[in-house]
Amino acid sequence: MSLSVRSLTVIRDGTYVLQDVSFEARREFVLVAGPNGAGKTTLFLAVLGLVPYRGDICVDGVCAEERARRVGYVPQILARGFNATVWEYVHLPAKFRKLSDAAARAEEALKIVDLYELRERPLYSLSSGQLQRAAIARALATGGDVLLLDEPLANVDPQGRIELLQLLRELKKSRTVLMTSHELSMPSDLADKILLLNRRVVAYGTPDQVFSEEVLRKVYTYVRIAKTQYGYVCVTEDYAHPH
Numbered sequence: 100m101s102l103s104v105r106s107l108t109v110i111r112d113g114t115y116v117l118q119d120v121s122f123e124a125r126r127e128f129v130l131v132a133g134p135n136g137a138g139k140t141t142l143f144l145a146v147l148g149l150v151p152y153r154g155d156i157c158v159d160g161v162c163a164e165e166r167a168r169r170v171g172y173v174p175q176i177l178a179r180g181f182n183a184t185v186w187e188y189v190h191l192p193a194k195f196r197k198l199s200d201a202a203a204r205a206e207e208a209l210k211i212v213d214l215y216e217l218r219e220r221p222l223y224s225l226s227s228g229q230l231q232r233a234a235i236a237r238a239l240a241t242g243g244d245v246l247l248l249d250e251p252l253a254n255v256d257p258q259g260r261i262e263l264l265q266l267l268r269e270l271k272k273s274r275t276v277l278m279t280s281h282e283l284s285m286p287s288d289l290a291d292k293i294l295l296l297n298r299r300v301v302a303y304g305t306p307d308q309v310f311s312e313e314v315l316r317k318v319y320t321y322v323r324i325a326k327t328q329y330g331y332v333c334v335t336e337d338y339a340h341p342h
């Protein structure tokens with residue numbers, strides 16, 4: 100459950116989308132932050148071997164593209180499908196990979212995300228938060244000691260967010276989880292590390308290290324993050340100086 104990225108460079112249409120990106124994560128929860136176009140999704144696609152890249156990417160010491168089998172990926176935009184049930188959505192990828200215990204894996208994954216009771220429901224009937232949890236179960240069912248979650252908190256209501264954060268806390272106990280988010284307010288016990296990207300690694304460290312004004316200024320002009328009793332709270336200067 101370790102991910103090691105060394106000197107990763109991705110060029111698309113002649114432009115450097117990622118340049119000399121290096122970091123390691125081992126059974127940690129890493130929040131991948133950075134502005135639009137910073138290369139966060141591209142980093143995930145490179146780990147999965149879906150874009151051409153230079154550099155070394157290894158999962159549990161496996162650096163060839165078979166490493167992708169050890170990675171669970173939840174993309175930013177989730178297809179609701181039309182006729183699939185929750186069970187089919189979670190079970191079928193594991194079955195198509197001919198995993199002998201596909202049904203047991205799907206069952207366990209659905210229990211982990213607390214959707215087992217809803218397994219016969221059509222996918223389209225789920226709320227956004229439930230759909231996100233179903234997508235996480237789908238990734239868990241095919242493997243996934245390293246989980247890559249692209250914006251799982253987007254479009255999720257506050258109650259769904261609490262449920263998802265609770266699930267993420269559980270998942271990180273036995274896995275390496277990378278999650279992208281533009282929402283930097285979060286409980287202080289969630290992220291072990293913050294990877295602040297802007298095509299290069301701007302900073303990689305603990306939230307206290309990266310959420311400092313000095314580091315954030317390198318990427319965001321008007322953003323501040325305060326550590327409060329509620330966790331890290333992100334405010335922009337228009338809140339700090341109301342009109």
Ligand SMILES: Nc1ncnc2c1ncn2[C@@H]1O[C@H](COP(=O)(O)OP(=O)(O)OP(=O)(O)O)[C@@H](O)[C@H]1O
Binds near residue numbers: 133138139141
């Ligand atoms: N298929 C592609 N061909 C060429 N350039 C691409 C392609 N996909 C993405 N890019 C470019 O790569 C850069 C990084 O995109 P990426 O989606 O990785 O950023 P991101 O940090 O995930 O952004 P966001 O926060 O908006 O989701 C962007 O400038 C984008 O235009």
